[in-house]
Amino acid sequence: xxxxxxxxxxxxxxxxxxxxxxxxxxxxxxxxxxxxxxxxxxxxxxxxxxxxxxxxxxxxxxxxxxxxxxxxxxxxxxxxxxxxxxxxxxxxxxxxxxxxxxxxxxxxxxxxxxxxxxxxxxxxxxxxxxxxxxxxxxxxxxxxxxxxxxxxxxxxxxxxxxxxxxxxxxxxxxxxxxxxxxxxxxxxxxxxx
Numbered sequence: 745x746x747x748x749x750x751x752x753x754x755x756x757x758x759x760x761x762x763x764x765x766x767x768x769x770x771x772x773x774x775x776x777x778x779x780x781x782x783x784x785x786x787x788x789x790x791x792x793x794x795x796x797x798x799x800x801x802x803x804x805x806x807x808x809x810x811x812x813x814x815x816x817x818x819x820x821x822x823x824x825x826x827x828x829x830x831x832x833x834x835x836x837x838x839x840x841x842x843x844x845x846x847x848x849x850x851x852x853x854x855x856x857x858x859x860x861x862x863x864x865x866x867x868x869x870x871x872x873x874x875x876x877x878x879x880x881x882x883x884x885x886x887x888x889x890x891x892x893x894x895x896x897x898x899x900x901x902x903x904x905x906x907x908x909x910x911x912x913x914x915x916x917x918x919x920x921x922x923x924x925x926x927x928x929x930x931x932x933x934x935x936x937x
Contacts, residue, residue, distance in 0.1 A: 748780035748781070748801065748802045748803065748907070748908065749778075749780060749781045749782070749801060749802065749803045749804075749805065749904060749907050749908065750781075750782050750784065750796065750797065750801040750803070750804050750805070750866075751769060751772065751777075751781065751782070751783045751784070751805045751807065751900060751904070752765075752769070752784050752786045752793055752796075752804065752805070752806050752807065753765035753766045753767075753768055753769030753770070753772075753783075753784070753785045753786060753787075753807045753808075754766075754786050754787070754788075754790075754793070754806055754807065754808040755787065755788070755808055755809055756787065756788050757787070757883060758881065758882070758883060759879045759880070759881060759882075760876070760877075760878045760879050760880050760881075760882050760883075760884065760885065760886065761809050761816070761874070761876035761877050761878055761879055761885055761886055761889045762809050762876065762879045763809075763883070763884075763885065764807070764808065764809040764874045764876065764885060764889055764892075764893070764896075765786075765806070765807035765808040765809065766785050766787055767885060767890075767893050768807045768872070768893055768896045768897055768900065769783050769784065769785050769807060770785065771893050771894070771897050772897050772900060772901075775897065775901060777901075777904055778904055778905070778908040779908070780908060781904055781908065782801075784796065794857055795857070797863075797865065797866060798857055798858065798861060798863040800863070800864060801866050802866060802867050802868070802907075803866055803867065803868045803869075803870070803907050804866040804868070804869045804870070805870045805871075805872060805900060805903055805904075805907075806869070806870070806871045806872070807871075807872045807873075807896065807900065808871060808872075808873055808874075809873065809874055809875075809876040809879065809889070810822070810871060810873025810874065810875065810876075811875065811876060812873070812875060813875075814875040815875060815888070816875050816876060816877030816878075816886060816888040816889055817874065817875060817877070817886075817888030817889050817891055817892045818874070818875040818892075819872065819873070819874050819875075819892055819895055819896055819899060820871075820872075820873045820874075820875075821870060821871070821872055821873075821899060821903070822870065822871040822873055823868070823869075823870055824869040824870065824871060868907075870903060872896055872899050872900055872903070874889055874892050874896060875889075876889060877889055
C-alpha cells in the first residue's frame, strides 16, 4: 500500500512544553487512524525524519511546540506549503545536528536528499502547533499545554480524515480543521484550550 500521510511528533521531552508533539502522538496511539497513515514519535531525531520522508509520503503533519506570541496552550494549524508552491528555503541551513534540527532544517535537508536520490518530498506540509508556556529543563507539560493535548489529537484526526478522503490538490486540510486565518508562515487556525 502506498504510504500517503506521515504524522510526526517532534520535540524534546526533557525541556518541558517542547515535548508537546511527542505527547500528542502518544495520545494519538489510542485512536484508530485511516489506512495509509503512519504515526511516529520523532522526538529530536530530525535526520531520521528526513530519511523517513524519502519513503514517499504525500502529506507530512508535524506536531510541535510553536512560539508565535499567543497564550500558552493555544493551538494552531499552520499550512507550511502545498503542492506547486514548494517549501520556503531557509536563508542558511544550520550545521547538521541530528538532535537540534528544527522543521525548516529538516525540510531543507529533505530537499537536498530528494535531489540526490530521486525521492519525492511531500506535496503538503502542515504543522499542528501549540504555544509553549515553558521550555525550561524538566519533564512534563505545563497545565495549559497539557490541557491542549486532547484537542490537538482531535485536530490531527480531522486533518487525517480530510487528507485521506481527498485527492492531492482538492481542499485544504487547514480548511477541514475549521476556519483559517493567514499567518506569517502560511495559513493558520488558532484555538485556545
